[in-house]
Amino acid sequence: MFSKWRNRWNAKRLKDEHFAFLFEEDTSGEVVVFDCETTGLNPKKDEIISIGAVKIKGNRILTDEALHLFVRQEKQIDQESIKIHHIRHCDLENAMPVKEAIEHFLHYIGSRPLAGYYLEFDVAMVNKYIKPMLGITLPNLQEEVSAIYYDKKIPRIPQGNIDLRFEAILNDLSLPKMQAHDALNDAIMTAMIYLKLKNIKKLH
Numbered sequence: 635m636f637s638k639w640r641n642r643w644n645a646k647r648l649k650d651e652h653f654a655f656l657f658e659e660d661t662s663g664e665v666v667v668f669d670c671e672t673t674g675l676n677p678k679k680d681e682i683i684s685i686g687a688v689k690i691k692g693n694r695i696l697t698d699e700a701l702h703l704f705v706r707q708e709k710q711i712d713q714e715s716i717k718i719h720h721i722r723h724c725d726l727e728n729a730m731p732v733k734e735a736i737e738h739f740l741h742y743i744g745s746r747p748l749a750g751y752y753l754e755f756d757v758a759m760v761n762k763y764i765k766p767m768l769g770i771t772l773p774n775l776q777e778e779v780s781a782i783y784y785d786k787k788i789p790r791i792p793q794g795n796i797d798l799r800f801e802a803i804l805n806d807l808s809l810p811k812m813q814a815h816d817a818l819n820d821a822i823m824t825a826m827i828y829l830k831l832k833n834i835k836k837l838h
Contacts, residue, residue: 641773649769653740657773660745665690665777667749667828668701668739669820670756671719673711677758681707682732683721685739686817688825689746693833695825701742702818704729719815736763747775751800751824754778779803779827786837803827806837 645657668687674680687701704721706729716722730738739760750756753776761771780798787796787806797803800823804811809826812819 644770644773647769649767653768653770656740656745656770658745660747662744662746663691664696664746665749665828666743666746666774667821667825668743668756669750669817669824670759671721671815671817672759673707673709673715675755677755677762680759681705681709682735682759682763683707683711683715683719683726684817685735686819686821687739687742688818688821690749690825690829693829695822695829697822700818700822701739703735703738705732705735706730732763733767736760736767740764743774745774747777748772749777749779749824749828751779751820751827777828779824779831782831783827783837786831786834790837807831 666687666689670682671684672680682705685703689696689699706726711723757772783803807830
């Protein structure tokens with residue numbers, strides 16, 4: 635009830651009717667898993683460097699429809715940040731302006747539900763841009779894969795000492811590890827986690 639009221643309030647704040655599709659009922663039967671690489675971990679002052687996203691339909695990850703965007707940077711990227719994602723300022727000289735990248739991303743996700751690993755951070759990063767652009771925050775339903783994993787795992791470990799690190803979850807689910815800190819690879823690995831958790835009744 636509260637979420638419906640909040641979405642109606644959010645929709646009324648929309649500045650550009652071209653993006654009204656974000657509030658339409660989703661009929662695709664798909665979920666979008668996405669991840670952002672950023673200049674840091676503070677949505678208030680840091681920027682998105684790249685966005686990776688992939689759709690899930692049924693039990694399939696639609697990698698042929700994957701989205702991988704790179705965002706041009708106005709400021710130099712911090713060296714500590716480069717050590718993590720290996721993206722240098724010069725690598726982004728021909729990348730998209732951030733407004734164009736965010737618009738591409740919004741058209742890709744539509745009104746589909748979103749899933750991710752520590753999704754709250756990635757959503758906060760996207761909201762940082764769409765709030766001044768469109769007057770809204772992302773209205774899509776959101777599912778956190780680490781929370782799904784925790785709920786499946788807690789009956790087996792009642793004391794609650796559960797390792798929620800990304801690599802630990804991959805290992806526990808016997809899923810392959812791709813090169814980390816690449817937005818698209820991270821989105822695909824998260825999609826594999828999401829699908830396996832949705833199809834398994836309980837974890838050992």
